[in-house]
Amino acid sequence: MRTQVAIVGAGPAGLLLSHLLHLQSIRSVVLENHGRQYIEERIRAGLLEQGTVDLLVDAGVGERLKRERLVHHGIELRFGGRGHRIDLSGLTGGRTVSIYAQHEVIKDLVKARLDAGGQILFEVGDVSVHDVTGATPRVRFRKDGGAQELECDFIAGCDGFHGICRDSIPAGALTLHDQHYPFAWLGVLAETPPVSPELIYTHHDRGFALFTMRTTRISRLYLQCAPDEDIANWPDDRIWQELRTRLGDDGGRKLRDGPMLQKGITAMRGFVVEPMQHGRLFLAGDAAHIVPPTGAKGLNLAVADVRILSRALAEHYRNGGTALLDSYSEVCLRRVWKVQRFSWWMTSMLHRFHDEGPLRQRLQLAELDYLTRSKAASTSLAENYVGLPFDD
Ligand code: APR
Ligand code: PHB
Secondary structure (H helix, E strand, C coil): CECCEEEECCCHHHHHHHHHHHHCCCCEEEECCCCHHHHHHCCCCCEECHHHHHHHHHCCCCHHHHHHCEEECCEEEEECCEEEEECHHHHCCCCCEEECCHHHHHHHHHHHHHHCCCEEECCCEEEEEECCCCCCCEEEEEECCEEEEEECCEEEECCCCCCCCHHHCCHHHCEEEEEEEEEEEEEEEECCCCCCCCCEEECCCCCCEEEEECCCCCEEEEEEECCCCCHHHCCHHHHHHHHHHHHCCCCCCCCCCCCEEEEEEEEEEEEEEECCEECCEEECHHHCEECCHHHCCHHHHHHHHHHHHHHHHHHHHHHCCCHHHHCHHHHHHHHHHHHHHHHHHHHHHHCCCCCCCHHHHHHHHHHHHHHHHCHHHHHHHHHHHCCCCCCC
């Protein structure tokens, strides 16, 4: 087999890259180790920055997104028993965020690729990458019990944090930055109306809680928990009780129980690899970086990476240039580190650091008080939250 760009991973990064390359008449093959149904039903985050929405719409894969998303113009920060609204749109000249589940984005991208005759090889096994520093890199894999080899010009490692592409780069060629937080998130998907039309981020003595949603009938709820928490210790009743406690007496807004559709524990971590490329292998999305989920940046950062990579590959195939390919890591990492900083800042401000004394909490409350009273401070939060402009 041969193609121009071999893409390992059919997550948001890999599928969007394949679609953007297709728009530039560049051929690609996507290799995915799970099946189509699995990736289209995998529950992940669900908040899209303005720039992500604009890019998906401009790329012709945003029609259902425009119809079904929930457009949000603000968020609420709750601390000291009171809620404070941050007017995202008012502070950013009208920019918004959209609630639209990541697996819905996956469905839209898979459909677009298959409708266009794109090649997505599902349920492949034993993927490995070879000769990435030569002129003809190759990807080996197993499909339907047979060994296959895909020759290509470039490989995009879009296989997420646990993929094989990053680890195929010699350790001496990379610098890894890894930050673990002393807590995790217990996340639930519940069939109950959202407690508020906008997201609520809660700073509480017992720990952080986030009240978001997927639709007007489905709530997505998160509780800060211990990093080694066992979900078996959290029966539904305990989850509802803890959510109500952390939401506090909210003057009428009541969190109603409902069937739990999904429960899970999400680790809280920050990770960046530098550089994001090696020879003709380019890492994008979670393969290159992980952000703590507090700022809802994971998917949006993956989109930003492949926006740069698709333009760099298009330049190469258009005129043989390699300037954008050569600067891929530098350009991506400028945004990656700013988003990492914002996610770290939101996480540090809102979560309870149980192993630290009351000073940390007093400083957090002072920051929240300043943030909600200062237009400059809330503008800084808003412009990061809706998504920084794409550099170029
Ligand atoms: N071979 C083939 N496919 C693989 C391999 C492998 N060895 N390892 C992983 N994959 C696939 C996974 O099954 C997944 O479908 O690569 C894909 C990687 O997708 P994501 O993990 O979603 O990463 P990315 O596309 O960068 O998107 C980042 O997704 O996980 C969320 O929170 C994350 O929102 C962020 C976004
Ligand atoms: C989500 O929709 O899962 C979500 C939204 C906002 C966040 C984090 C997660 O800050």
